[in-house]
Amino acid sequence: MLLTITTTHRPATDLGYLLHKHPGRFQSYDLSFGQAHVFYPEASDGRCAACLLLDVDPVGLVRGRGGDGGGGSLLAQYVNDRPYTASSFLSVAIAQVFGSALGGRCKDRPDLATAPIPLEARIDVLPVRGGEAFLRAVFEPLGYAVEAERHPLDERFPEWGESPYFSVTIAGETTLADLLTHLYVLIPVFDGQKHYFVGEDELEKLLAKGGGWLARHPQKDEIARRYLRFRPSLYRQALARLVQEEQPAEAGPEGDERPADRAEDALERPLSLHEQRIGAVLAALRASGARRVLDLGCGEGRLLRELLKDKQFEEIVGMDVSIRSLENARDRLKLDRLPERQAARIRLIHGSLIYRDRRLEGFDAAAVVEVVEHLDPPRLSAFERAVFEFARPRAVVLTTPNREYNVTWEGVGADRLRHSDHRFEWTRQEFRDWAERVAGQHGYRVRFLPVGPVDEALGPPTQMAVFERD
Structure with missing residues (x-):
């Protein structure tokens, strides 16, 4: 799976400072489910692109603690799309490889870290349950222009129809931290097969990362439901707390109005x-x-x-x-x-x-x-x-x-x-x-x-x- 982040902000190579990854180096990181690689196919003053390539070990997913690979049967553990499509694995890689950028921290360019700049993110490929309409309903309210290219199940057999897989590009003027946060939260929403147990920790993670934008999102109900893997008790807690967050201010201790x-x-x-x-x-x-x-x-x-x-x-x-x-x-x-x-x-x-x-x-x-x-x-x-x-x-x-x-x-x-x-x-x-x-x-x-x-x-x-x- 591949995530490409591009900017045309000048000098565009400042993207390397924001990501804390040097444009002139190829860097690799060991993760519990495989390896992540960061490299820059383009780095100039006018345009800079950084790639996060995730190489998932499908056998390691079954042998280790990584879960069942997306299916309960023995065959599904080995025959699935988990190594190739964007999922919760990519969210974990974003948090571990781009952790400082995700948190909005940049010692060398602190002003740039908090400034909206033109950014584009391309995901190859994203399994979208709900189709292009849902894809747009999730990203467009956040201010992104969305391009989606749907892939056939098999080009040799067009009669099989379209697949749920899209190459997705979102573009807008935002901070890098906000872009990464949106991707971190929303990628698993489209996929729906988290590779780890969903419990109270995931609820708190959703509310922490969704602070400031999720409560106002018109699709917040469906985002919370999917992110929490349709766990009704967790979803109800998330919705109640998001609704409270949506209020402009809390009432006073004596029941005063907001x-x-x-x-x-x-x-x-x-x-x-x-x-x-x-x-x-x-x-x-x-x-x-x-x-x-x-x-x-x-x-x-x-x-x-x-x-x-x-x-x-x-x-x-x-x-x-x-x-x-x-x-x-x-x-x-x-x-x-x-x-x-x-x-x-x-x-x-x-x-x-x-x-x-x-x-x-x-x-x-x-x-x-x-x-x-x-x-x-x-x-x-x-x-x-x-x-x-x-x-x-x-x-x-x-x-x-x-x-x-x-x-x-x-x-x-x-x-x-x-x-x-x-x-x-x-x-x-x-x-x-x-x-x-x-x-x-x-x-x-x-x-x-x-x-x-x-x-x-x-x-x-x-x-x-x-x-x-x-």
Whole structure:
């Protein structure tokens, strides 16, 4: 297996300093499963390429401690692609041979180690379970341009079809440490056959190496699932901790709101927008005649507190992806001190709005208050199915910011989002187009209501859609 890293940063031979490998030398390293070789096929001021060639000993894999070579049967131990395709072996080689570069350390060029430079990495070859679409979905959100050349199973027998093997090139302007970290984590994700036991250590390694980028990645769920070899308990731990990392800041010890939430509240306070929003949602839920109600993305329980005060709502369920928020909601609502009959009306559950959850089925109504804008756009389709196709309450009350209104607030304006954790904000027409499409696809009718003071040209600060099932 071969990894080639190329740069056109001038002088390009500085790549040798970053990798801690001299361009004029051929260097070899003994590893537990074979040998790694580093050499430079090209080294000039204008362009420099460094190759990491891994020579895996297939017999040693079986005889030693290297694992079973990718299969459980005796034949599969000796007949497999492990010596030739990029896998967890290459990740280990990156860590051992390029360890200083992976850690972002360079004594001779410290400024260059932290500076984004044009870099290209080519992998020959990578087994990609999921095909080119998944390959692009993993690398492109990290800012890389992706080129993928798929290889046939056998050129002499084209009727056998395509193989899962690709020669892959990713290119972008980034630091060498980030490039190596992305490769270190993601190469085993495509292959899925780690040559060592996957346990708690691998979970910690994923979170350590994924810090700063994995929590925001739209494919973080699938990356974590594959990296941990579909170990459900480890995957759930990883997802919970990544979700917590994705929050802009933790709540305070007394259940205080996050700083970003406080900033948004301070911005909106002159309009009393929060109170108007909660009041509008409550009115819509009451008008629907609902008795069993969901608060999806309940946060720290602001709407739940008002729902509890209204005897119309006989069963109230609040769900959030953040365990910390649910703990704060429990404290804020004083659930452990409620009278027995009151406590029986409300439940808090941990879950995600992008997965089907049978616990959400059969309810009269659901509130989704200032939630969708926190989802990455690629996840919206999963959210739509989870709520409107699978949970399928009779009514859904959904609010979201009106981006057009942002120009009225100092420090926000037309070019910034209202909240640091928002992934997007819709204009009125964009929201209407989305809501009408979702309603039409899933058998609902929808009407739109303003929340807050309405500007004649810009509309209201918050827009609300009430979906009612036909």
